Structure formats: C-alpha cells, structure tokens
Amino acid sequence: MSAATVVRISDLHKSYGTTPVLRGVDLEVRQGEVTCVIGPSGSGKSTLLRCVNHLEKINAGEVEVDGELIGYRRHKGRLHELKDRLITKQRASIGMVFQNFNLFPHLTVLENVVEAPIGVRGLSRAAAVALGKELIARVGLAGREESYPRQLSGGQQQRIAIARALAMEPKLMLFDEPTSALDPELVGEVLAVIADLAEAGMTMVVVTHEMAFARQVADTVVFLDEGRVVESGPPAELLSAPRHARTREFLARVL
C-alpha cells in the first residue's frame, strides 16, 4: 500500500501585482516523505512554501494538505474563501521554519516553545511545559529553557525555532532555507536535527542550497526555475544525472 498524499499542489499560479512568480506548479508529497526544493534565487521557492500554509493567497490552482483545500472550501462546485478562524486552524497544523529563526526576543526559550500550544491549541500550561521540555531536549538543548534567544548561537536559535514549530504537533513541516543565515560551522547541527525528524517519519518540504543534505535525506528533489518545476526525481537521479540543461547549469554553479 502506498502512503497517503499529505501535500497535493496542482497548477498553482501566484503573481505579485502583474508579475507572475509561480506559473503552474504541480507537486505531491506523501506521508513521511522529504521533498527538497532547489533553484536559483527568485525562482519562487519561498512563495511556494508561503502558498502551502496560506501566508500568500493563490491566484489559481489548488493546494491541498491532508485532503483539505487550503484557504477555500468547495460548495456546489464553486470555491469559497474560508473565514479567518478556519484559515488559522489549517495553518496551525503546518509548521514553518524560516531563515531568520523569528523567535520572540523578549521570551525565554521555554516561553517561545509553549506560547502557541497554550494560545492556539489550548493545552494546559502544565501539558505545554512538559511537551516543550521534551522538544527542547529533542533538539539537543535541554537545560537552556530559561535562556533568552540572544544568549544562544544562531544554530541553537534555529533548533529552538524547530522545537517551537513541533510543539504544534504539525502534520507537515516546511523549512525555508533553514541554514542560510548561519555561520558555516553551525549548519551541521541544524541539518542533523532536520535529518532526525525525517528519520522519525515527519513529512517535510525543505527549501535548501545544501546539496549534500538533499542527497542524503530527500526522497524527492524538485528543481524550480522561473516559477515552474523543471524536473523532479530521487536525489541520485536529479543531482547526478539531471535531464534538463537548466538543472545542469544550476547544479554546476552550486555543487
């Protein structure tokens, strides 16, 4: 039996003003799979992730997560925009980790992690703290619960950002260049946490320039260029024997 589809994107179009950024993207991610998205700067990678968790409104096409249309509901053959409350609920089941950590600077590590489970999921403080401590340990930072973000290295902050996203017990995790803002010596510890999550069966879409990571961890690599999927496939194929000239040119620049 093949695993269920968690993400299904079909013919997704997104423009900013009159500038098309995504020009008909199709993508499927099955339960427990890791998809790495690679591509040049400006190709639409961040926009693609932002459409999946409805940080951007799409212009055409469909995004489904776990069988639910994101941002819309179908009624009598027509699409109707969801109310904000329902969009918030959909978004709560999708974890996102950004390039720049985005921790709350005035909150401790533990408070950063428990804020959403208490405020959005409605967990009791005791339950959220227990979960938070477990997740902080899982990203290798047990003992740092009372530290403030500024007291942590970039790599540690990003690991806390991952713990914070996991505290919502998401069915899908999105990573947007999670190591691009880090000093080179801190990249490995963050990628190791993401690889552990993959090992544990989390479904993920990871935008990254770390080709060695993509090769090791991805089930599928997608090459995006000018708002279209040029090609996709297992890393051993796409990274070693790309079929398209544009993929070859891109890889020649980054490998």
Ligand code: ADP
């Ligand atoms: P990538 O993540 O692959 O570098 P992005 O998705 O960030 O690409 O951006 C794709 C294109 O859309 C770029 O040309 C960028 O300048 C443009 N863009 C991104 N966000 C906005 C926005 N909020 N308003 C207008 N243009 C945007």
Ligand code: MG
């Ligand atoms: Mg980007």
